[in-house]
Amino acid sequence: MKAPPVSISCQGLTLRFPVYGVDAKSLKKHLAKITVGGRLGRSHGTTEVTAISNLNLELKAGDRLGLVGHNGSGKTTLLRALSGAYEPDEGAIEVQGHISALLDLSLGIDPSATGMDNIRLRGRIAGLSSKEIDERLPEIAEFSGLGPFLEMPVKTYSAGMQARLAFAAATAVEADVLLMDEWIAVGDADFQKIAHKRLLKLVERAGILVLASHDVELLRLYCNKVMRLEGGVASEVTPIKNLDALLAA
């Protein structure tokens, strides 16, 4: 059976976040609110923040979309929604293809476990079988450049070494759809060079890339399209050559 082509489709996507403040998390306050008829807190219900409103997006294989926008404009939220973690409040998201989200390098990293164990754990979360992980281990280990340190607990690593490990493990899974938050600039100059190469290869192999970044140069390097988010409202998707105009707008 041939899989349908890789694609991302969002129609009228709206995401609202209920804000459960520290207040709302206490049962006592919740009960108190009920008994005094809401005078304690806001009148009723929870405050909601609209993180993404009515976003339409169609991407197909070969599209490398850069997301730009200020902090809090909804870039990360959109990436998380695309990864399947958030349910839309309105509209729909449909993604064809194996998704890999490099949003947080520390996903599934257990500081007291050894480097090797962490690579395995990360692989399991990404959906690899133990056998597949075993096949990839030598390659991941070599790429990380950590050598004998892989047998030591991650908590003994320096920050740069941790980043190396996380990056090596996170990028070991092939994906059709690659979601990345910021540019994951990690490690020393040497490692940055090979990390860059590896990412380029991953991007080439992936059908679609969605990258959120503030770095204009990197966006130009990796993306062929760009979209701007402003307070959860998305601009049109335009070719990367219009990036300056888009940012100035």
Next chain:
Amino acid sequence: MDTATHMLRTGRRGPLFEVQMALRDLRSSAQRIDLAWSLAWHDVVSRYRGSILGPLWITLSMGVMVLGIGLLWGELFGVELRTFIPFVALGIVFFGTVTTTINEGCDTFVQAAGMLSQTALPMFTFVWRTVLRNLINLGHHLVIVLAVLAYFGIWRTANYPVALLGLVFLVINVAWISMLVAIISARFRDIPQIVQSVTQAAAIMTPVFWLPDRISARHRVILDLNPFYHLLEAVRAPLLGRGVAPHTYLFLAGLAVVGWALTFGLFANTRRRIVHYL
């Protein structure tokens, strides 16, 4: 969720649709049960990393506790040690499994916040992780159970198939309680404290350290309405070579049906919100 290469998320609502989505979450967690298993093993191993005996500590510390309490309390209550130690050993082991699975349930989703907010992993996976982790620990405790059964010569009269049936009842019920507190704890951070108080009270109210026949007929209602008593009795009684009262099974079956309906209903209702609670 969905399949490995297709994901669909919609803003569709409606009770029927929510239940369908919750069922789908359950199904995909079943398909990836090996992931829950890996995570559970990882938890067990990492807890004892760096120690010489490793997970054997689970067995050892439980053994010390059983021996200490068995000897002391048996003496205090003037009960024959031959009957009391096996009784206490089985009680501590299985009641411990019940209460820790429930207590640790409070952390199920809170602990998985990082993964839930950037992957499409089924939520049930983390419920199974907690349950399986405790079953792995129970596996270590079984060494004590078997040792005690062998030492006191009860192993010949123990009814293992019936005990296994009881264990199935126990796991099914503990799983829903664990999931229920997982959901509520994600929303309200007071719940773990409440849950701990309840399980502590249950340890006193349930015949773990005292023999159920010490209770007068007038107060038997304390046992008959105590779900923890029935959970424990379904496993402990057959291992001690006693029969299980039919109404215990009836109670546990009813508890499972009502409990799962309640928990699943709550899950269907809050599924799309849980990740925002965290």
